[in-house]
Amino acid sequence: MPLSTVEQVRKTLETGGYIADEVIATAVFLAARMEKPILIEGPPGVGKTSLAQALSGILDLPLVRLQCYEGIDEGKALYDWEYGKQLLYTQLLRTQLDTYLDGASTLSEAVGRLAKEESLFFSEQFLVQRPVLRSFRSEKRSVLLIDEIDRSDDEFEALLLECLSDFQISIPELGMIKARQKPLVILTSNATRLISDALRRRCLYLYIGYPEVEREVAIVRQRVPETCEALAAQLVGFMRKARALGLRKPPSVSESLDWARVLSILKVEELSAKTIVNTAGTIAKHQADIGRIHELAMAEFG
Amino acid sequence: MERIVTRFVARLREKGIGVSPGESIDAVRALAAAGMERRADAKAVLQLTLVKSLRDRKTFDETFEEFFGGGAAARPRGDLAGAGSEAFVDLEGRRRTADHAEKGDKSGATLMVDDQMMDPDDLALDRLEETGGDQQGAGPRLSVQTQRYRGEKLKEPKQVNNYTQGPIYISLDEEFLGKWRNDGVKPFTPEEEAAMEEVVARMVRRLKKDVRQLKSRQTRGRLSVIKTLQKNYRHGMVPFVKVLRRRRKERPRVVVLCDVSYSVSHASRFMLLLVHTLQKGLLDVRSFIFNREIAEVSSLLRTMPLNLMLELIDEGGVVSLQDNSDFGHVFTAFKENHLESLRGRPAVIILGDARNNYNEANEEILRDIRERAGYVLWLTPEDETSWNLGDCLMNTYRPYCDRVEVVKNVEELSRIVEELVRCYYGGGPDAFRSAGPAGMAPVATVKRLPWRHGGVTVKP
Numbered sequence: 001m002p003l004s005t006v007e008q009v010r011k012t013l014e015t016g017g018y019i020a021d022e023v024i025a026t027a028v029f030l031a032a033r034m035e036k037p038i039l040i041e042g043p044p045g046v047g048k049t050s051l052a053q054a055l056s057g058i059l060d061l062p063l064v065r066l067q068c069y070e071g072i073d074e075g076k077a078l079y080d081w082e083y084g085k086q087l088l089y090t091q092l093l094r095t096q097l098d099t100y101l102d103g104a105s106t107l108s109e110a111v112g113r114l115a116k117e118e119s120l121f122f123s124e125q126f127l128v129q130r131p132v133l134r135s136f137r138s139e140k141r142s143v144l145l146i147d148e149i150d151r152s153d154d155e156f157e158a159l160l161l162e163c164l165s166d167f168q169i170s171i172p173e174l175g176m177i178k179a180r181q182k183p184l185v186i187l188t189s190n191a192t193r194l195i196s197d198a199l200r201r202r203c204l205y206l207y208i209g210y211p212e213v214e215r216e217v218a219i220v221r222q223r224v225p226e227t228c229e230a231l232a233a234q235l236v237g238f239m240r241k242a243r244a245l246g247l248r249k250p251p252s253v254s255e256s257l258d259w260a261r262v263l264s265i266l267k268v269e270e271l272s273a274k275t276i277v278n279t280a281g282t283i284a285k286h287q288a289d290i291g292r293i294h295e296l297a298m299a300e301f302g
Numbered sequence: 303m304e305r306i307v308t309r310f311v312a313r314l315r316e317k318g319i320g321v322s323p324g325e326s327i328d329a330v331r332a333l334a335a336a337g338m339e340r341r342a343d344a345k346a347v348l349q350l351t352l353v354k355s356l357r358d359r360k361t362f363d364e365t366f367e368e369f370f371g372g373g374a375a376a377r378p379r380g381d382l383a384g385a386g387s388e389a390f391v392d393l394e395g396r397r398r399t400a401d402h403a404e405k406g407d408k409s410g411a412t413l414m415v416d417d418q419m420m421d422p423d424d425l426a427l428d429r430l431e432e433t434g435g436d437q438q439g440a441g442p443r444l445s446v447q448t449q450r451y452r453g454e455k456l457k458e459p460k461q462v463n464n465y466t467q468g469p470i471y472i473s474l475d476e477e478f479l480g481k482w483r484n485d486g487v488k489p490f491t492p493e494e495e496a497a498m499e500e501v502v503a504r505m506v507r508r509l510k511k512d513v514r515q516l517k518s519r520q521t522r523g524r525l526s527v528i529k530t531l532q533k534n535y536r537h538g539m540v541p542f543v544k545v546l547r548r549r550r551k552e553r554p555r556v557v558v559l560c561d562v563s564y565s566v567s568h569a570s571r572f573m574l575l576l577v578h579t580l581q582k583g584l585l586d587v588r589s590f591i592f593n594r595e596i597a598e599v600s601s602l603l604r605t606m607p608l609n610l611m612l613e614l615i616d617e618g619g620v621v622s623l624q625d626n627s628d629f630g631h632v633f634t635a636f637k638e639n640h641l642e643s644l645r646g647r648p649a650v651i652i653l654g655d656a657r658n659n660y661n662e663a664n665e666e667i668l669r670d671i672r673e674r675a676g677y678v679l680w681l682t683p684e685d686e687t688s689w690n691l692g693d694c695l696m697n698t699y700r701p702y703c704d705r706v707e708v709v710k711n712v713e714e715l716s717r718i719v720e721e722l723v724r725c726y727y728g729g730g731p732d733a734f735r736s737a738g739p740a741g742m743a744p745v746a747t748v749k750r751l752p753w754r755h756g757g758v759t760v761k762p
Contacts, residue, residue, distance in 0.1 A: 005337075006336060006343060022342055022343070022346050023346045023349065023350070026336060026343060026346040026347055026350060027346075027350050029335075029336060030332050030335065030336060030347065030350060030351075033335045033336075034328070034331060034332060034335060036328070041356065083537050083542050084536060084537060087537065087538065087540075154511070191356075194355075194507065197354070200354040200355070201322055201324060201325060201354065204350045204351060205350060205353060205354045205355070206350060207356055207359070
């Protein structure tokens with residue numbers, strides 16, 4: 001079992017391509033051991049979603065992803081009935097239905113007969129399994145990633161509370177469906193809105209911020225192996241200064257990785273002001289920010 | 303181990319981090335699962351299970367260092383289990399001697415232990431048992447007294463205050479006179495600013511949640527036929543999914559007139575901070591500041607960062623602060639320049655102490671303003687007893703206001719504004735009018751009977 005100690009968790013994540021620090025590794029370890037969901041908050045682009053993907057990769061578990069948005073409800077997250085298919089089947093089976101209901105003399109008897117067959121039309125065949133139900137029903141234990149939960153609203157969180165605490169869904173027509181294997185649940189949030197306290201208390205709370213220098217250098221070198229040590233250090237140093245500038249969209253780890261890839265395509269050995277000015281579009285995504293990156297580049301390397 | 307975690311959780315709660323019993327159980331289970339060999343591991347485990355928001359992280363770090371740092375900070379702590387048992391000793395020490403006190407009489411052992419300063423070696427339990435005498439070497443706050451009375455008596459409790467029943471004398475010194483002369487007001491310290499912002503943020507969070515509920519309750523209930531048919535196109539127009547009508551979002555309108563003279567400057571600054579935060583989502587606000595002249599600051603509030611704007615006001619860049627307050631003039635100017643441009647029937651909030659410096663009162667103009675506005679709320683920082691002292695015109699203006707409230711501090715002001723916003727969303731301005739000064743009356747919602755009764759509305 002590759003998750004027996006915290007240290008081993010960290011090493012396994014590293015082989016899976018995710019450089020984790022102490023807290024992240026501890027969170028994963030506890031989540032697996034105590035079967036609690038993890039709520040990950042942090043600025044965009046620091047590796048929240050990729051943690052779930054790395055986990056599913058290294059543990060060889062299927063990843064079930066639920067992307068939340070404003071107005072998402074039960075029908076899109078848990079399960080839904082395929083009305084269209086039910087209607088279609090009713091139409092196609094009309095002749096059969098006629099013969100079945102033939103012997104009934106009164107309307108109430110006919111309805112009674114039909115009611116006996118109700119379970120036909122509300123059966124597994126017409127049930128659309130949305131991500132949460134799919135993860136509960138999968139044969140293998142799965143990783144359920146509920147992405148950007150801060151974009152949904154309070155009612156959706158209340159719904160999730162029920163599912164995440166008992167790992168079961170109640171479908172009125174079919175009864176209670178318990179999870180065959182309790183999934184490893186990861187919720188991510190960009191902290192644009194406060195998640196309700198009830199949900200926070202159910203989960204382990206992990207904050208992934210911008211990484212320290214060593215970790216970021218390790219991440220860059222692992223994802224973009226062509227980058228040499230010196231260039232990676234220069235790159236990360238510049239990025240950290242850029243983050244302190246107070247840009248409209250501060251560059252995060254994904255921008256560092258993009259930039260490293262761009263630099264390796266351009267076969268750059270060392271950073272210079274000219275290179276930064278040319279490739280500023282990978283770091284800054286607003287016009288005003290690009291101007292300030294240019295200034296910083298001049299100040300550092302010019 | 304559970305006891306240590308429980309004490310740690312109690313300390314966190316004292317510092318303001320809410321930790322539920324379920325979470326502390328989780329923490330204990332997690333520590334058992336993860337092991338406590340390394341301090342960093344254990345800290346990570348406690349952080350994951352007990353701290354559920356970023357705000358509390360800093361407090362948690364400090365409390366962790368304080369609690370598990372132990373007595374001698376200089377000693378390197380690599381072993382949390384060791385530190386844990388020392389803390390155990392500290393606490394046990396305290397508890398132990400409390401037992402002593404219970405067993406003996408009043409002059410039993412009393413031990414004052416300061417957890418942070420104590421070096422655990424001094425509090426070896428066996429030493430306590432044997433010697434039991436004064437141990438006044440170790441820390442500056444350690445004194446033990448036992449049943450066998452030896453040594454000095456404990457000091458008498460210090461006299462803190464003298465409560466007399468005689469007349470109270472107020473010395474008319476500079477500071478006191480300064481307050482009456484409206485000068486020498488200290489600006490806000492950064493801590494006060496942060497505290498104010500915290501109060502406002504909490505209020506806005508509360509309001510947003512409630513407002514959403516109130517709004518959603520209001521707009522549900524009526525079917526939108528066209529949208530339902532459109533949505534059910536693929537079901538052959540059979541309405542499996544119904545779409546309800548959504549009323550247009552209408553934010554309540556408020557007009558705020560803030561007196562920025564020195565006597566009211568604290569309150570008006572807070573009011574501006576409040577308005578600035580509320581206008582982002584909850585209210586449609588037009589804000590004015592006045593001293594003798596009146597100026598509109600709504601656009602400034604929207605665009606400039608708040609502290610810059612407050613500095614600008616303090617310098618006198620918007621409205622001259624050298625003049626004396628003249629409410630009559632302000633009302634006249636407001637009526638001439640701005641009254642027609644008010645949309646809807648907003649609620650007008652006037653924040654001022656009504657000290658007019660013996661100028662003209664012009665209270666009829668306040669009556670005109672009220673007619674146009676529909677609701678006038680006056681907030682004053684002075685008590686009712688001082689309303690007829692000096693040049694205060696509160697009693698003159700009072701009949702023309704729908705409501706007059708005394709706001710002495712930040713909490714009261716935010717409570718009143720919160721009430722106003724809630725009432726607005728709940729039942730429109732009429733609800734606020736009917737809510738007396740005693741507090742919020744239950745919001746009266748108009749009940750609508752279903753269609754088969756012809757859509758008749760029934761007032762409860």
